[in-house]
Amino acid sequence: MHTNQTSDNPSPAPPPETWWDVLVHAVRGTGGDPTRGPIRRAVILLAVPMVLEMVMESLFAVVDIYFVSRLGDEAMAGVALTESVLSLIYTIAMGLSIGVTAVVSRRVGGGDEEGASRAAAQAILLGLALALAFGVAGVTFAPDILRIMGADENVVATGVPYTRIMLGGNVVILLLFLQNAAFRGAGDAAIAMRVLWIANGLNIVLDPLLIFGVGPFPELGVQGAAVATTIGRGTAVLVQVYTLFRLGGRLRIRLPHLGIQPALMAQLVRLSATGMLQTFIATASWIGLTRVTALFGAEALAGYVIAIRIVLFAILPAWGLSNAAATMVGQALGAGNPERAERAAWISCKMNFAFLGAVSVFFIGFAPAIVGLFGGTEGASAVAATGLRIVSIGFVFYGYGMVLTAAFNGAGAVWTPTILNFFCFWLWEIPLAWGLSLAGGLETTGVYIAMTVSFSTLAVVAAVLFRRGRWRDAQV
Numbered sequence: 001m002h003t004n005q006t007s008d009n010p011s012p013a014p015p016p017e018t019w020w021d022v023l024v025h026a027v028r029g030t031g032g033d034p035t036r037g038p039i040r041r042a043v044i045l046l047a048v049p050m051v052l053e054m055v056m057e058s059l060f061a062v063v064d065i066y067f068v069s070r071l072g073d074e075a076m077a078g079v080a081l082t083e084s085v086l087s088l089i090y091t092i093a094m095g096l097s098i099g100v101t102a103v104v105s106r107r108v109g110g111g112d113e114e115g116a117s118r119a120a121a122q123a124i125l126l127g128l129a130l131a132l133a134f135g136v137a138g139v140t141f142a143p144d145i146l147r148i149m150g151a152d153e154n155v156v157a158t159g160v161p162y163t164r165i166m167l168g169g170n171v172v173i174l175l176l177f178l179q180n181a182a183f184r185g186a187g188d189a190a191i192a193m194r195v196l197w198i199a200n201g202l203n204i205v206l207d208p209l210l211i212f213g214v215g216p217f218p219e220l221g222v223q224g225a226a227v228a229t230t231i232g233r234g235t236a237v238l239v240q241v242y243t244l245f246r247l248g249g250r251l252r253i254r255l256p257h258l259g260i261q262p263a264l265m266a267q268l269v270r271l272s273a274t275g276m277l278q279t280f281i282a283t284a285s286w287i288g289l290t291r292v293t294a295l296f297g298a299e300a301l302a303g304y305v306i307a308i309r310i311v312l313f314a315i316l317p318a319w320g321l322s323n324a325a326a327t328m329v330g331q332a333l334g335a336g337n338p339e340r341a342e343r344a345a346w347i348s349c350k351m352n353f354a355f356l357g358a359v360s361v362f363f364i365g366f367a368p369a370i371v372g373l374f375g376g377t378e379g380a381s382a383v384a385a386t387g388l389r390i391v392s393i394g395f396v397f398y399g400y401g402m403v404l405t406a407a408f409n410g411a412g413a414v415w416t417p418t419i420l421n422f423f424c425f426w427l428w429e430i431p432l433a434w435g436l437s438l439a440g441g442l443e444t445t446g447v448y449i450a451m452t453v454s455f456s457t458l459a460v461v462a463a464v465l466f467r468r469g470r471w472r473d474a475q476v
Contacts, residue, residue: 022044023044023048025045026045026048026189026190027048027049027190027193028190029188029189029190029191032045039340039343039344039347042328042344043325043344043347043348043351046184046323046327046328047320047348047351048320049192049320050184050320050323051317051321052320053180053189053192053193053320054316054317054318054319054320054323055317055320056193056196056197056199059200059204059313062309062310062313063203063207064207064225064228064229065305065306065309065374067207067211067212068211068222068225069302070211070212071158071211071222073298073301073380075159076305076306076380077151077155077298077301077305078146078155078158078162078163078222080301080302080304080305081146081149081150081155081163081290081294082162082163082167084149084286084287084290085138085145085149085163085287086166086167086173087283087286088134088283089134089167089170089173089174090173090177091279091280092276093127093177094275094276094279094283095272095273095275095276095277096126096127096174096177096178096181096268097177097178097275098181098272098274098278098279098409099123099268099269099270099271099275099414100119100120100123100185101181101182101184101185101327101409101410102185102271102330102409102411102412102476103116103268103271103476104116104119104120104181104182104185104251104330105185105186105187105327105329105330105334106331106334106476108186108187108250108334109333109334109335110335116250116251117253118257119264119268120178120244120251121253121257121258122260122261122264122265122268123182123268124175124179124258125260126269126272127178128174128175130174131174134167134170135169135171137167138163138164138166138167138168139164142160142163142164143156143160145163149291149294150291150294151294155298158221159222161220161223161226162222162225162226165223165226165230166226166230169226169230169234172233172234172236172237175240175241176199176237176240179244180192180196182244182251183240184326184327186249186250186251187331188250188251189324189327191240191243191249194239195237195243198232198235198236198239199233200232201232202228202232203231206227206228206232207225207229209224209228210223210225210228211224211228271412271414271476274414274418275418278418279421281426282421285425285429285430286308289304289429289433290304292434292437292438292447293437293444293447295437296443296444299377299383300379300380300443302377302380303379303381303383303444304383304384304387304444304447306374306380306381307385307386307448309374310363310371310374310384310388311388311391311392314356314363315356315402317355318352318356318402321351321355321403322348322352322405322406322407323406324348325348325410326407327410328340328341328344328345328410329341329344329345329407330410330412330476333411341407341411341472342469342472345404345407348403348407349399349400349403349404352399352400352403353396353399353400354399355399356396356398357395357396359395360395363389363392363395364389364392364393367385367386368381371388386444387445387448390445390448390449390451390452391448393452394452394455394456397456397459398456398458398459399459401456401462401463404462404466405417405420405458405462407466407471408465408466408471412471412475412476413471413474416465420458420462424458428453428454428457429450429451429453429454432446432450433446433450436449437450
């Protein structure tokens with residue numbers, strides 16, 4: 001007589017998932033659907049690869065300035081002024097990214113992966129058109145751009161090759177940002193992380209080889225940093241394209257998607273134009289601060305760029321948590337669950353607060369030693385250490401501000417952070433920096449104080465507006 005043993009010997013229950021298991025799933029991209037399950041787990045699954053992605057993005061700036069600092073203050077000043085102009089390219093890239101993430105995350109949350117793929121393709125077309133225009137202008141007018149930014153003739157002579165390569169090759173910046181924004185919106189954050197690993201690995205290896213002419217490589221000086229960065233990013237873009245067109249996943253772009261689709265293009269332009277304005281307002285304030293700092297000489301400017309690069313090294317990983325919040329909010333709204341969207345945003349805020357709070361304590365305590373790693377002159381290092389300590393004071397506030405502005409964008413309520421940026425950065429930060437540094441006689445210290453005050457103001461106002469909940473009704 002046959003006896004079924006299944007009921008007598010049931011399979012053992014799987015062991016409970018540990019935090020280590022969650023981290024492994026996050027890096028591998030195998031954690032499941034972020035619109036379901038525990039919210040904290042879903043945030044971590046998205047945030048870990050996004051944080052690592054932002055760490056990789058921040059390494060571009062830190063690695064370049066580490067090696068370029070060995071070439072003198074003029075080389076560093078040329079890089080600083082070029083990066084300020086490149087912030088306009090980043091503005092375009094991040095503005096388009098806001099629209100891409102909002103549309104893709106809504107479509108994926110609502111189960112429309114075909115619509116998400118079409119949106120990603122249209123964003124790439126927009127990026128290519130804009131990159132062509134910026135590239136031609138950047139190569140043609142590089143010396144004039146540096147002079148407008150306040151560079152003297154020594155800085156212009158040193159910096160022009162770097163400027164031409166970085167602006168001429170801006171297409172790799174735009175496509176890297178846009179395609180990673182599509183991956184993040186779809187919840188495929190691990191893919192975005194991996195391509196930044198590739199880009200940075202190449203940049204770290206090529207930077208010293210091309211700057212100093214190691215072995216068979218030519219000694220290109222500051223120009224070598226631009227070549228290394230562009231090669232690294234360009235390789236990452238090729239991997240992204242292969243993944244989107246060949247490997248698929250939640251997103252799979254096909255040739256018909258690359259035909260211009262007027263309604264979808266108009267929707268992306270509407271969201272992205274506001275996103276561009278939003279990021280332009282924020283990044284243009286950095287140009288304004290750089291221009292004020294340049295009034296105090298190359299040494300002050302070199303110290304400023306060291307401090308800001310270190311700050312960005314800390315803040316960009318925190319943007320990973322912010323991007324996770326944006327994706328969670330967009331997908332949850334697409335799935336018709338605004339309560340989950342709000343809880344995800346506040347959980348991300350608390351995580352960012354803890355992270356940036358710890359970084360703040362570290363920077364305040366060890367600012368001179370950290371700055372010393374970048375090899376500037378004694379005067380530049382003193383300026384950088386002071387700035388690092390002052391700006392770090394506002395980190396705990398900005399942890400909330402970063403997440404909540406990203407949450408508004410993920411919901412499609414892009415005008416709210418745009419207006420906040422205008423008031424906090426243009427009408428508040430830049431006039432305050434000018435007044436404190438020039439009229440108040442604080443020089444670069446006044447610039448750093450203005451940054452801290454404006455960031456903190458943004459965080460407080462964003463928290464008040466997010467609690468009102470009008471972002472739930474935004475249309476994407």
